[in-house]
Amino acid sequence: MVSFPLLAMFLGSVKPDGEIITATPAFFPHQLTLDHYTFAFRSMPLDSFFRNSIIVATLVMAFSLAVSAYAAYILTRFAARGIGFITKVLVLFYMVPDIALVIGFYLVLDRIGLLNSYAGLVLGQSAISVPFCVWLLWGYFKGIPIDLDEAAMVDGASRIQTLARIILPIAIPALFSTGVFSFVLSWNEYTLASTLMIAEDLKTLPVGIALLTREGAYWGEIIAISSVATIPAFIVIAFAMRYLVEGLSAGAVKG
Amino acid sequence: MKERGLNNVLLASSLLFLIPLLIVPIFYSLSVSLQSKAALGRESGWVGPENYISILGNQEFWTSLVFGAVWSSVTVAIQFIVGTGIALALNQQFKGRAFARAFLFLPYVIPTTVAAGLWKWLLHENYGLLNYYVQMFGIKVSSWWNIEYAPLSLTLVAVWEFFPFVTLCVLAGLQSIPQELYEAAKVDGASAVRRFIHVTLPGLRSVLFVALLLRIIWMFNKFDLPWVLTKGGPIIATQNLPIFAYRLTFQNFNMGMGTAASNIIMLILIVMTLVYFRVYRV
Numbered sequence: 001m002v003s004f005p006l007l008a009m010f011l012g013s014v015k016p017d018g019e020i021i022t023a024t025p026a027f028f029p030h031q032l033t034l035d036h037y038t039f040a041f042r043s044m045p046l047d048s049f050f051r052n053s054i055i056v057a058t059l060v061m062a063f064s065l066a067v068s069a070y071a072a073y074i075l076t077r078f079a080a081r082g083i084g085f086i087t088k089v090l091v092l093f094y095m096v097p098d099i100a101l102v103i104g105f106y107l108v109l110d111r112i113g114l115l116n117s118y119a120g121l122v123l124g125q126s127a128i129s130v131p132f133c134v135w136l137l138w139g140y141f142k143g144i145p146i147d148l149d150e151a152a153m154v155d156g157a158s159r160i161q162t163l164a165r166i167i168l169p170i171a172i173p174a175l176f177s178t179g180v181f182s183f184v185l186s187w188n189e190y191t192l193a194s195t196l197m198i199a200e201d202l203k204t205l206p207v208g209i210a211l212l213t214r215e216g217a218y219w220g221e222i223i224a225i226s227s228v229a230t231i232p233a234f235i236v237i238a239f240a241m242r243y244l245v246e247g248l249s250a251g252a253v254k255g
Numbered sequence: 256m257k258e259r260g261l262n263n264v265l266l267a268s269s270l271l272f273l274i275p276l277l278i279v280p281i282f283y284s285l286s287v288s289l290q291s292k293a294a295l296g297r298e299s300g301w302v303g304p305e306n307y308i309s310i311l312g313n314q315e316f317w318t319s320l321v322f323g324a325v326w327s328s329v330t331v332a333i334q335f336i337v338g339t340g341i342a343l344a345l346n347q348q349f350k351g352r353a354f355a356r357a358f359l360f361l362p363y364v365i366p367t368t369v370a371a372g373l374w375k376w377l378l379h380e381n382y383g384l385l386n387y388y389v390q391m392f393g394i395k396v397s398s399w400w401n402i403e404y405a406p407l408s409l410t411l412v413a414v415w416e417f418f419p420f421v422t423l424c425v426l427a428g429l430q431s432i433p434q435e436l437y438e439a440a441k442v443d444g445a446s447a448v449r450r451f452i453h454v455t456l457p458g459l460r461s462v463l464f465v466a467l468l469l470r471i472i473w474m475f476n477k478f479d480l481p482w483v484l485t486k487g488g489p490i491i492a493t494q495n496l497p498i499f500a501y502r503l504t505f506q507n508f509n510m511g512m513g514t515a516a517s518n519i520i521m522l523i524l525i526v527m528t529l530v531y532f533r534v535y536r537v
Contacts, residue, residue: 003358004342005415006365008384009373024486025384067272074269078262084269092528093277094510096486096521103504104280107287129277146308159265188366190479208367213372216379223376226369233364234423237357 006230013224015036036220037228044134046225048201049208052118053187054119056204060123060129060186061077063177067126068133073163076141077132098191101127106195107141116199126190129182136181136243140174151247177243184232205229281284285516291511306515308397316499317515322431323495326406334470335463337503338421343455346429356426358453363419371483374412396407407480407491409427414482417473421466428462430456468531476524496520 008027014022015029015035040046071237075086103210105124106115144167152162168175203211209229212222288306311314345356364368377385378399386399399408432455440450478497481487487494487502494502500520504513 001416001419002337002362005373005377005385006361008377012376012384020381023381023387025387026384027384052337071269071272074265078266078269082266086266088532089270089273092525093273095472095524095528096277096281097497097517098478099500100477100517100521101280102478103500103514104284106504107510107514108280108283111283121273122369127280128270133425141366144459166259175333184364188364190366190368190483206366209366210368211370213368213483214373217391219376219379219382222372226372228368230361232364233361233366236364237360240270241357 007149009223010227011204013220013227015220017220023147025213034220036224040221040224042219044221044225045200045213046208048205049205052197053205055118056121056125056193057186059118063122063126063182064129064133064182065175065179066138066176067130069171070163070169071130072137073133073137075169076144077146090131090134096127098128102191102195105192109196116197116202118202121193121196121204122203124196125186128189128192129185132185133178133182135175136178137171140171144170174243177240180232180236180240184236187229187232256537257328257374285518287510288514288518291514302511306511307519310512310515310519315494315498318531319487319496319499322406322491322493323475326413326493326495327471327477330410330417331467331470331474332405333410333414335467336419336520338427339453340465342422342425342429346424359422360417360419363423365418367479368483369411371480371496374408374415375484378408400489402492403456405485405493409484412484413477413480414524415475417470420470424462424466425459428459431462432458465531465532468527468534471525472527472531475527476520496523 011027011029014032014034016031016033019029025249032223061246101124105120105127108118109115109124111116114123142181148166148170149162152166153159157165188206190206190210194207194210197203197207205225206229209222209226212218212225227254289299289303291306316478320349341359345352345359349355377383380386380396385398389396396404398404436454436458437450440454445453468489475495476497477495478501479493481493482498482501487498496516497520500513500516503516507513
């Protein structure tokens with residue numbers, strides 16, 4: 001029941017138009033065709049949607065990982081007192097509604113001339129991504145014994161060297177999952193992308209899909225593009241979901 | 256003493272990201288809400304709480320607040336029934352369980368505009384597969400997005416997209432209930448229903464409560480899904496507070512009122528988050 005819409009989408013994307021634009025649609029296709037995929041990729045401005053989405057999501061991921069790895073490491077190593085307060089601040093910032101972010105960023109970026117720029121959108125989406133990544137990595141770094149740091153520092157390594165050479169290599173699985181989450185957060189994001197990038201050639205994939213849906217003409221193409229746009233979601237499910245479940249279990253035990 | 260000073264500098268440096276990412280946009284919009292009159296985004300000198308007063312005197316604000324509160328409560332309630340039910344089913348041993356789990360979580364991680372487009376297609380009044388099935392039961396709807404059906408359709412799509420979060424939380428919670436409790440209850444001759452009421456539910460209480468608060472906060476502040484599906488319409492029949500604030504800012508270009516509305520949403524969020532802290536005791 002729950003998976004029915006997605007299955008209908010994948011199956012629909014390989015139906016010929018005659019089976020989509022009909023008053024008596026069927027769940028399974030009678031004939032298979034890749035027409036909608038080829039038409040969509042040949043005749044629509046998809047390459048710019050995809051290019052923008054990939055560029056922005058990659059930059060958001062890189063920026064979020066760098067900032068949140070540093071923040072989570074410092075927080076687990078130094079914040080003995082005041083940790084409760086810092087946690088609260090982070091949770092609060094993680095909850096800031098999209099609408100407050102989009103209005104705030106629009107005004108600020110307009111002021112400094114960064115509307116319609118990758119930098120502006122990356123900054124905006126990082127406001128959603130970074131607090132989430134800090135939360136995920138924090139849980140992981142807490143589990144890495146401080147003895148390891150101390151041993152490295154006795155050997156003369158600085159804090160930054162310890163982080164780069166000892167902690168980060170251990171944390172590669174966590175960094176990978178966190179990276180996947182922040183990539184997909186950006187890949188899926190609509191509100192900021194549709195408002196901060198107004199120029200036609202700077203629109204991202206979710207914005208493009210929303211525009212096509214509003215026109216409501218090329219249904220075959222819309223569901224073909226949508227099927228492609230869900231690929232990163234499969235990657236999250238396959239590689240990163242277990243990590244999130246573990247994080248939630250730990251939280252559940254705590255609460 | 257010196258050591259502690261260094262610690263504090265490091266700690267502060269780790270939170271520096273908050274300034275460009277969150278503090279600047281939030282405080283800038285606070286300052287705009289206190290200065291800008293209707294004019295096109297430019298400040299016109301301090302006007303004090305004027306924008307806030309006109310928001311609170313605006314009937315549309317209250318209509319949006321009520322719709323948002325009702326819509327988020329109803330969708331969250333259904334998300335909980337569906338999400339918990341599916342989590343309990345998934346917790347049983349059966350063939351293909353890992354696959355079923357993976358597939359069920361998909362709606363939560365696909366782009367919202369894909370979910371919106373997909374449901375617009377399924378419910379399309381001429382070609383929609385789901386619309387076609389419903390018609391076979393003799394129900395004929397001229398449009399699923401008209402004033403009568405739009406709130407219902409919007410609720411349906413929101414439940415479908417967001418119930419997996421509840422499932423995820425409940426599954427995590429179920430894993431934290433010790434298996435011995437169930438065995439002890441079985442030894443005492445408790446039926447499956449009684450085991451559910453006396454072991455499972457109490458064990459899930461804190462998880463359910465935290466998930467409930469988070470979902471209510473997130474659904475109350477939800478912008479993208481209703482915006483892409485209905486733009487708050489027809490007229491303002493499905494307009495919640497974020498859509499109200501967005502339209503003031505980006506359709507009427509009334510930056511003063513728009514920022515004021517968005518700051519009122521922030522204030523509501525802060526109150527709800529304080530409740531969350533109380534419950535979660537972080």
